[in-house]
Amino acid sequence: MKSRGPIPVKRNTLVxxxxxxxxxxxxxxxxxxxxxxxxxAEKMLANAGHAELVPAEPxxxxxxxxxxxxxxxxxxxxxxxxxxxxTLADYKGKALLINFWATWCAPCKLETPWLVDLRNxxxxxxxxxxxxxxxxxxxKAGDKEGWTRNKAEVARFVKQEHMPYPVLIDGDSxxxxxxxxEAMPTSFWVDRSGKVVAAQMGITSKDDMEAKIRKALGD
Amino acid sequence: MGMRAVVxxxxxxxxxxxxLAAAAxxxxxxxxxxxxxxxxxxxxxxxxxxxxPAGKPGAVALHFRIAxxxxxxxxxxxxxxxxxxxxxxxxxxGVRLESASYPAGAxxxxxxDPKTKLNVYSGEFTIxxxxxxxxxxxxxxxxxxxxxxxxxxxMPPKTITVPIDVVAK
Numbered sequence: 001m002k003s004r005g006p007i008p009v010k011r012n013t014l015v016x017x018x019x020x021x022x023x024x025x026x027x028x029x030x031x032x033x034x035x036x037x038x039x040x041a042e043k044m045l046a047n048a049g050h051a052e053l054v055p056a057e058p059x060x061x062x063x064x065x066x067x068x069x070x071x072x073x074x075x076x077x078x079x080x081x082x083x084x085x086x087t088l089a090d091y092k093g094k095a096l097l098i099n100f101w102a103t104w105c106a107p108c109k110l111e112t113p114w115l116v117d118l119r120n121x122x123x124x125x126x127x128x129x130x131x132x133x134x135x136x137x138x139x140k141a142g143d144k145e146g147w148t149r150n151k152a153e154v155a156r157f158v159k160q161e162h163m164p165y166p167v168l169i170d171g172d173s174x175x176x177x178x179x180x181x182e183a184m185p186t187s188f189w190v191d192r193s194g195k196v197v198a199a200q201m202g203i204t205s206k207d208d209m210e211a212k213i214r215k216a217l218g219d
Numbered sequence: 220m221g222m223r224a225v226v227x228x229x230x231x232x233x234x235x236x237x238x239l240a241a242a243a244x245x246x247x248x249x250x251x252x253x254x255x256x257x258x259x260x261x262x263x264x265x266x267x268x269x270x271x272p273a274g275k276p277g278a279v280a281l282h283f284r285i286a287x288x289x290x291x292x293x294x295x296x297x298x299x300x301x302x303x304x305x306x307x308x309x310x311x312x313g314v315r316l317e318s319a320s321y322p323a324g325a326x327x328x329x330x331x332d333p334k335t336k337l338n339v340y341s342g343e344f345t346i347x348x349x350x351x352x353x354x355x356x357x358x359x360x361x362x363x364x365x366x367x368x369x370x371x372x373x374m375p376p377k378t379i380t381v382p383i384d385v386v387a388k
Contacts, residue, residue: 103300104366105373110332136375153300183372202372203331 066179066199073190074177078168081155086168095216096190097129100171102136103157105184107203112161114206119165122213131163134171134181189216259379260289260367268384273354276317281346281381290339291365293324297338302366302376306346313357314385320347330370352387359383
């Protein structure tokens, strides 16, 4: 009887080798395909300016500092709801609270009754609030329908909240000069000389708001 | 005996190759997305790629995550002035959004205003959509519009891109 030793072993080794080669090729093809699609999607994301999640700051570390503190409040020219032009210079000599807000901002709605009370209380002493609506929806100047809708929504909010002080629109156009409006509400207290004496991003207590008003009045 | 071993090796190997190829496409291999400046409160998680029958509606679940400490209005907020979370797909993408089913939001009150209830999403949420795609490979840039707040302040409304590779056959 002849020995079958070396030939079957060589054939099995060859078959196993080919099998492993095919497996490796399949695995590489799958990985390459996934990698290609991942890169294509990441490129699309990068072009769209996708960003990283930002954990919120704790509530007790609300933003109270601003590069504007100690400096003159930047001048501006905006329209009120009737279309009349209003500038910061119109209020020279008065203590002011420049309050940026938006109709979609629940904390803004919460602080509005406090602002109304404080304004009525301190107006006889030369204090005024300028409520500046900043919707952040990038309305273009020529978007008549958008601006009409915006004004109507603001007017409805003003009426609903009984706001007695001037309300100006298009606050986003002056956002850069006021340090960028990263969140609403954002407030700046200005003394009679036009200098910013306090700033606040997010709501604070009515007592704290009153203390800042008294500071602006020089009390 | 030798042939049996070879056959066993083939079957095992093909099963492994198939498993590897499938796993390479599965959501388990997806990493949370992060790139660019730190501005967004909501991130799209997965899927990166879906396969649908061409010309027929196909169900897809889109997964998102909201940054800790923040919430966004649900698709049905409690006030008309609040901005709802909404998904859309551009008309030119070759893929049509037939329907979108949004999750129910959770009741939420600001600590300083317990009388006012908001309806919000927080943590992770899923939007179930039905898409109809023409035959082919479409890199779709869907859009998610939302408006986020924490307990004391609200960020302006944002729209993020939701990139989905839709393969329709």
